[in-house]
Amino acid sequence: MSTILEVKDLTKKFADTEVLKGISFELKKGETLAVIGSSGSGKSTMLRCLNQLSPPDSGEILLEGVNINTPEIDLNTVRADMGFVFQDFNLFIHLSVLENVMFGPLRVRGLPKKEAREIAMAEIERVGMIDKIDFYPAQLSGGQQQRISIARALALRPKLILFDEPTSALDPELTGEVLGVMTALANDGMTAIVVTHEMGFAQSVADKAIFIDQGIIVEQGVPEQMFAAPRHERTRHFLSNFVGLE
Amino acid sequence: MISFFHYAMEILPDMLSGAWITIQLSVVCITVGIIFGMMLGVARVYSSKYIYWIVTGYVEFLRGTPCLLQLFFIYYGLGDMGLLLKPVLAAGIALGINTSVYQAEYFRGAIQSIKPGQMTAARAMGLSKWKAIRYVILPQALRLVIPSSSNEIIYMFKYTSVAFAVGVPELLAQADITGAMNFRYFESYLLAAIIYTIMVFTVAKIMSIIEKKVYVPGLQLMQ
Numbered sequence: 001m002s003t004i005l006e007v008k009d010l011t012k013k014f015a016d017t018e019v020l021k022g023i024s025f026e027l028k029k030g031e032t033l034a035v036i037g038s039s040g041s042g043k044s045t046m047l048r049c050l051n052q053l054s055p056p057d058s059g060e061i062l063l064e065g066v067n068i069n070t071p072e073i074d075l076n077t078v079r080a081d082m083g084f085v086f087q088d089f090n091l092f093i094h095l096s097v098l099e100n101v102m103f104g105p106l107r108v109r110g111l112p113k114k115e116a117r118e119i120a121m122a123e124i125e126r127v128g129m130i131d132k133i134d135f136y137p138a139q140l141s142g143g144q145q146q147r148i149s150i151a152r153a154l155a156l157r158p159k160l161i162l163f164d165e166p167t168s169a170l171d172p173e174l175t176g177e178v179l180g181v182m183t184a185l186a187n188d189g190m191t192a193i194v195v196t197h198e199m200g201f202a203q204s205v206a207d208k209a210i211f212i213d214q215g216i217i218v219e220q221g222v223p224e225q226m227f228a229a230p231r232h233e234r235t236r237h238f239l240s241n242f243v244g245l246e
Numbered sequence: 247m248i249s250f251f252h253y254a255m256e257i258l259p260d261m262l263s264g265a266w267i268t269i270q271l272s273v274v275c276i277t278v279g280i281i282f283g284m285m286l287g288v289a290r291v292y293s294s295k296y297i298y299w300i301v302t303g304y305v306e307f308l309r310g311t312p313c314l315l316q317l318f319f320i321y322y323g324l325g326d327m328g329l330l331l332k333p334v335l336a337a338g339i340a341l342g343i344n345t346s347v348y349q350a351e352y353f354r355g356a357i358q359s360i361k362p363g364q365m366t367a368a369r370a371m372g373l374s375k376w377k378a379i380r381y382v383i384l385p386q387a388l389r390l391v392i393p394s395s396s397n398e399i400i401y402m403f404k405y406t407s408v409a410f411a412v413g414v415p416e417l418l419a420q421a422d423i424t425g426a427m428n429f430r431y432f433e434s435y436l437l438a439a440i441i442y443t444i445m446v447f448t449v450a451k452i453m454s455i456i457e458k459k460v461y462v463p464g465l466q467l468m469q
Contacts, residue, residue, distance in 0.1 A: 051370060053366065053369065053370055075372075076372040076373065076374055077372060078372070079369070079370055079371065079372035080371060080372030081372075084367075084370040084371075086363065086366075086367065086370075088363060090361075090363035090364065090366065090367035091367075092364060092367070092368075092382055093361075093364070093386065093462065093464050093465050094382075094385050094386045094389065094462050094465055103371070103381075104371050107373060107377065107381050108371050108372045108373055136462055136463045136464060137464060138462075138463045138464020138465070139463055139464070152371075153371075156371060156372070
């Protein structure tokens with residue numbers, strides 16, 4: 001499989017705090033990468049640096065071989081190719097489910113309404129929400145909102161999707177439906193980077209995992225191996241917080 | 247009482263022609279007010295520092311001066327400088343500008359009450375800032391602004407009466423003229439008051455119908 005994303009020596013400072021101190025990793029097409037680490041470790045910042053919602057200070061981000069961390073790059077095109085799913089969903093609250101999912105094809109890709117609608121319907125179907133197309137976000141549960149926000153990201157037909165703690169704002173009983181959708185996506189061959197605290201998901205679905213602590217990648221590898229036998233003390237210590245991981 | 251109705255019927259055509267001018271003037275002022283108010287409100291939230299200060303200065307200056315002064319400035323003041331506008335045009339401009347700065351403040355409040363995540367989500371999808379404002383921020387702001395904006399619209403509807411001061415033959419002017427001609431000020435003003443009330447009630451009703459029509463669950467100003 002070809003490399004879709006290559007990150008080289010990414011750094012980011014907020015005021016005097018170095019949040020990212022040189023992050024490098026590679027992602028192949030179709031892979032799911034789980035990014036784990038404690039709160040404040042820099043993993044969400046890393047994700048926001050990738051699509052430059054929060055521009056990195058230095059480093060290279062090669063998307064299909066093209067460095068997107070240069071001023072000459074049209075950020076809007078890049079962002080449309082990198083779906084983003086937020087912790088708190090951020091669905092457009094004035095638009096119905098269908099309009100939310102049509103938004104990308106219609107307003108970002110500039111497709112005609114009929115085509116945008118077809119794409120949207122297919123993606124809504126994919127996340128199992130076809131019976132809710134006329135509902136507004138406020139009328140949906142958190143889990144349903146997150147599924148729609150995944151459909152909204154998919155409707156842009158992105159090259160990869162970035163998930164920023166997609167289940168952290170959900171009640172425990174609602175995380176399952178969202179993780180289910182994400183697992184199905186991974187099985188369909190969608191490339192994804194998932195910042196998550198769901199170790200079970202990371203272990204069973206992700207092809208790769210990286211553990212970030214204090215702005216550096218402490219350890220990376222295949223999740224099963226990493227979780228079963230962490231090589232570093234910090235990884236071991238972090239993983240020990242999650243009981244029952246086998 | 248009978249004589250009032252009789253007199254009212256007699257002056258009604260004049261009064262209604264005045265009311266019609268009031269309506270036209272109001273529609274112009276309110277339209278100008280909402281369009282400019284929206285642009286000023288957006289500029290106050292999203293523009294660069296430089297433009298922000300220009301807009302803020304403009305808004306604060308106009309909020310800090312009486313409406314009648316603004317009208318006199320545009321009609322007599324500019325007239326003195328050689329730019330003599332028709333009274334109704336001067337009134338339209340002065341009142342439109344006046345109401346736009348108040349609308350601007352309501353729009354600013356509405357925009358600032360929208361969760362930042364809405365903008366972030368639009369930008370993350372690859373939308374430019376201005377397209378995000380156009381398709382995400384403004385549709386929400388327009389809904390949020392309706393209640394406070396309605397008050398300003400109603401206020402402006404009545405405030406068009408200051409146009410009387412530069413000789414626009416609107417409703418108050420007609421009441422004054424018919425009152426003077428017939429020496430029956432009390433009844434003329436009373437009839438004008440009744441007509442204003444009916445018009446304002448109708449406007450309020452229209453606004454509340456619009457508010458209901460564009461209602462979206464979950465989209466309200468936080469109290």
